[in-house]
Amino acid sequence: MEVFAVEGLPEVREGDDLARLVAEQVDLRPDDVVCVASTVVSKAEGRTASFDDFPAGERARRIADRLGAIQGEEKDPRFAQAVLAESEALLLEAPFILAVTRFGHITVNAGIDRSNVPDADLLLLPEAPSASAAALCESLPADRVVVTDTSGRPFRYGQRGVAVGWAGLPASRDWRGEHDRDGRELEATVQSVVDELAAAANLVTGEGAGGTPVAVVRDFEFGDHAGSENLFRSADDDVVRQALREWTFGGDSHETDA
Template identity: 65%
Template structure:
């Protein structure tokens, strides 16, 4: 598998055509690509998902959250930021010492994925409202320019339970299943696999994140070549349902204690 960053992309502005900008700069790399990954940062900028703290009148719940985080973590929390997180979330799973939420499209992450880095002229950058639709718009834009059969993954960085550090994850995708199902296949000893379902969109997002980097690297798109999904069943299930998520059920009964 070969991963090539799309370099020299300009600062993305609201209304910019990401597909056009990427095609112009990726050149021949896209002609033989299987997958294109695009960081949610530039997708959000193109979709005008910036915001300012002054836009969020503070509710009593947001002030309570900010005060509690300051009390237990010793970190001053702007209640307007807490309000923004609440408005971008459908459920607050942890309210101290940090905010862990479910976004409106089903992704569970810290602070509803709201970013405060690399947002010129604004305070906040929100995640795309519907990242799957964002991926489809980019894919259609590629097709309009003669680039066909390229799957598109919108990525973000996210922490993980039980481990330090962050890695790339998929929050929207199109043109390929989210996972490939190994159940029913056999291992080298002939034993039938019973539970293995591989989240390929997350693995591709993590691989791309090694190339795009973080901070000021400024390479939000990666072309993936010489990769094949393989002859396996696929599924678009990625985010666990509440009924199937034992960790979320446990968190609903959990409360932070100092």
């Protein structure tokens, strides 16, 4: 398997044909997996916003004041309002905002970005990243697309690439019912393939000013396994989310509708 960044892409702006921009820079094969950062998908889809688009309500002001007191710096309540607007629910309001996006991804600040946005205050995640991936699949020579973002993980420092949308391949491959080298039947192993592809892509695309938003994974084989579209756990199936309902930070209760 080979993973390489796509060089030479211009700054992506609203209305750009992202598939065309990618195809102009790389000769794609049908079985390539094209991993595209959510940032450029959002820019092409016009998911930029101004702080003025989110006049702060009472709850947003309260969240901003609380975070400002905890972190020792003033917080703009309009940012908190933007997070509320982009969220189905908040799992935490302090010591940071942990949100459930409307398409099921759980991440800090609903994935709203304030970097690499030259013409706006905020960059929102795509509204429906898997639909965005499917649209790219229809226009690219490659048949498989993963829309990626970077996200932290419980119990570990640092961020890594994760999938927020995908098309052309299952989200996971299911090893249950297969056997290990000693003949034991696997009972629990479901491999999150799209996350692993996103993480591999993130190694070559990089971060910061030198980052590139698209990578190609070539010669990846899914193999003869059952596939699953499940990636985001439901609230009733997520023991961490259930534990957060009982956990408090300074007396707060959590998981509230946004």
